[in-house]
Amino acid sequence: MKPETNPTDAMITCDRLTHRFHDGSVGICEVDLSVSEGELVIFAGANGSGKSTLLRHFNGLLLPTAGEVRIAGKPVREDLRWVRQFVAMVFQDPESQIVGETVWADAAFGPENLGFSGEKIRQRVQEALDAVGLTAKADQRPHTLSGGEKRRLAVAGILTTNPSVVMFDEPFSGLDYPGVCQVMEQIRRLRAQGRTLLVSTHELAPVLPLADRLVVLDAGRIVRNAAPVDSLQDLESLGVRTPCPACFGRDG
Amino acid sequence: MSAHTGFSFHGGDTLLHRLDVRIKLLALAAVGMVSLHAGPVGIALLLLSLWALSRRFSLSLKSVDRELRFFLLLLGVVLLSRALFTPGRILWSAGPLAFTIEGIRDGLLVCSRLTAVVWCGWLFVASTAPGALRTAVHGLFRPIPGIPHQRLSTMIMLTIRLLPLVLDEARATADAQRARGVENRKNPLYRMVRLAVPMLRRSFRRADQLAEAMEARGYTENRRVAIPALTPADAAAAFAVAVFCLTVMLLGS
Ligand SMILES: Nc1ncnc2c1ncn2[C@@H]1O[C@H](COP(=O)(O)OP(=O)(O)O)[C@@H](O)[C@H]1O
Ligand SMILES: [Mg+2]
Numbered sequence: 001m002k003p004e005t006n007p008t009d010a011m012i013t014c015d016r017l018t019h020r021f022h023d024g025s026v027g028i029c030e031v032d033l034s035v036s037e038g039e040l041v042i043f044a045g046a047n048g049s050g051k052s053t054l055l056r057h058f059n060g061l062l063l064p065t066a067g068e069v070r071i072a073g074k075p076v077r078e079d080l081r082w083v084r085q086f087v088a089m090v091f092q093d094p095e096s097q098i099v100g101e102t103v104w105a106d107a108a109f110g111p112e113n114l115g116f117s118g119e120k121i122r123q124r125v126q127e128a129l130d131a132v133g134l135t136a137k138a139d140q141r142p143h144t145l146s147g148g149e150k151r152r153l154a155v156a157g158i159l160t161t162n163p164s165v166v167m168f169d170e171p172f173s174g175l176d177y178p179g180v181c182q183v184m185e186q187i188r189r190l191r192a193q194g195r196t197l198l199v200s201t202h203e204l205a206p207v208l209p210l211a212d213r214l215v216v217l218d219a220g221r222i223v224r225n226a227a228p229v230d231s232l233q234d235l236e237s238l239g240v241r242t243p244c245p246a247c248f249g250r251d252g
Numbered sequence: 253m254s255a256h257t258g259f260s261f262h263g264g265d266t267l268l269h270r271l272d273v274r275i276k277l278l279a280l281a282a283v284g285m286v287s288l289h290a291g292p293v294g295i296a297l298l299l300l301s302l303w304a305l306s307r308r309f310s311l312s313l314k315s316v317d318r319e320l321r322f323f324l325l326l327l328g329v330v331l332l333s334r335a336l337f338t339p340g341r342i343l344w345s346a347g348p349l350a351f352t353i354e355g356i357r358d359g360l361l362v363c364s365r366l367t368a369v370v371w372c373g374w375l376f377v378a379s380t381a382p383g384a385l386r387t388a389v390h391g392l393f394r395p396i397p398g399i400p401h402q403r404l405s406t407m408i409m410l411t412i413r414l415l416p417l418v419l420d421e422a423r424a425t426a427d428a429q430r431a432r433g434v435e436n437r438k439n440p441l442y443r444m445v446r447l448a449v450p451m452l453r454r455s456f457r458r459a460d461q462l463a464e465a466m467e468a469r470g471y472t473e474n475r476r477v478a479i480p481a482l483t484p485a486d487a488a489a490a491f492a493v494a495v496f497c498l499t500v501m502l503l504g505s
Binding site: 059061081084085088089091093095096097098099100101102104105109110112113114115116117118121139141142143157161 | 263381382386410413416417420458466467469472474476477480
């Protein structure tokens with residue numbers, strides 16, 4: 001596990017971050033948080049506890065109504081283009097994330113936006129599809145992929161722009177067991193590459209053994225923020241299923 | 253789903269697959285126009301060439317079966333009406349019906365032209381990946397000022413991407429409503445509204461999500477779409493098509 005670093009060189013810092021939606025409802029409230037480089041942090045909590053709202057602040061899809069978010073020391077709102085290259089996101093519904101008409105075209109979307117040369121795009125896409133094992137399906141339409149394959153394609157799309165932080169919003173929702181295994185394989189690989197990973201989920205079991213930290217949200221506030229061992233008590237009352245002890249602590 | 257019908261992209265590595273899509277698109281337009289005015293010799297030449305190009309497709313006629321049946325029916329109707337209603341020397345008559353030699357000749361010519369045009373279209377669709385089509389449109393319109401080629405190619409991309417989703421959702425919504433007995437309602441307008449409202453709601457939601465995902469993935473209008481350079485083979489093909497079109501036109505109409 002990584003030691004707690006000084007907040008000034010943290011990868012992500014939230015300072016009394018609050019988001020109020022247009023309709024007046026509060027998404028997240030006074031969140032203080034610091035994530036250091038290479039950490040894997042799980043964000044748990046019941047539906048509507050504010051997990052997605054919080055993650056959307058880290059790549060500037062939402063901007064704070066109060067407080068501040070800094071990525072690698074820079075306030076998010078100062079350079080949205082840079083932030084979106086630096087912090088990538090795999091959405092809850094991978095179907096909605098895929099924009100390309102073929103697997104290849106989708107993986108190429110990111111580098112095309114960055115204005116890379118044709119040769120560089122081709123090379124990046126090839127590497128990314130190889131990494132997630134979708135090379136054989138490069139010409140297929142994304143629509144015909146399985147749930148696990150769609151999330152792998154989303155990961156490939158992210159790899160092409162080489163982000164330092166990768167966020168997964170509910171990566172296991174709607175997946176069967178092989179699908180969950182496929183996603184976990186990608187998470188393990190990204191972690192081995194030293195990227196900072198943020199995973200929002202109410203399904204702790206698969207990813208908990210890898211986690212450095214477990215943050216629990218309830219009604220938009222952080223109610224737990226510690227190493228997984230210390231965060232696990234009484235989770236059920238916060239709407240998160242406590243994983244069986246056997247699942248926990250194998251290779252964490 | 254369109255992915256399973258004959259009139260769609262078939263992967264492969266034939267001459268046509270390798271040709272630049274811009275050349276193919278222009279050739280399709282040129283050959284299509286020429287074939288509509290071609291005479292009997294020209295059209296025979298064209299059909300022969302199309303046949304030669306198609307031989308490399310390892311595609312059985314079975315997979316084009318349904319569309320083909322419809323098309324053959326259309327050809328039959330055209331041939332019959334031409335044969336019956338063109339004045340000329342009578343070949344065979346039964347009561348008020350008379351087939352003329354000129355009519356049959358004319359009908360065959362029109363049918364061959366239609367066949368040639370449809371065949372060209374099929375070859376184009378079968379040998380062109382949807383993504384390549386987007387790139388080609390981008391490449392063709394980029395030099396023309398006033399046309400937002402970036403937006404155009406993104407729109408084509410999203411349309412190709414979203415069409416199957418929308419069709420699937422329509423089917424799912426219709427199934428769910430059938431399961432709940434919507435067919436007991438006789439009023440078709442009621443049923444249409446009942447289908448359209450949830451469909452629209454879902455489409456707007458999906459559009460929202462898609463826009464968000466595109467933003468998260470750094471979408472800009474100034475995206476670099478890799479437009480492949482034309483190869484000497486492409487230039488040769490363009491030349492060949494031009495010569496071919498001229499020949500067919502000179503062979504008379
Ligand atoms: N666009 C929005 N407008 C208004 N309220 C929203 C919006 N998005 C989310 N919320 C509200 O914010 C809260 C947190 O939502 P969310 O972050 O999606 O939760 P989670 O991802 O943990 O399920 C919920 O109460 C939700 O209703
Ligand atoms: Mg959520």
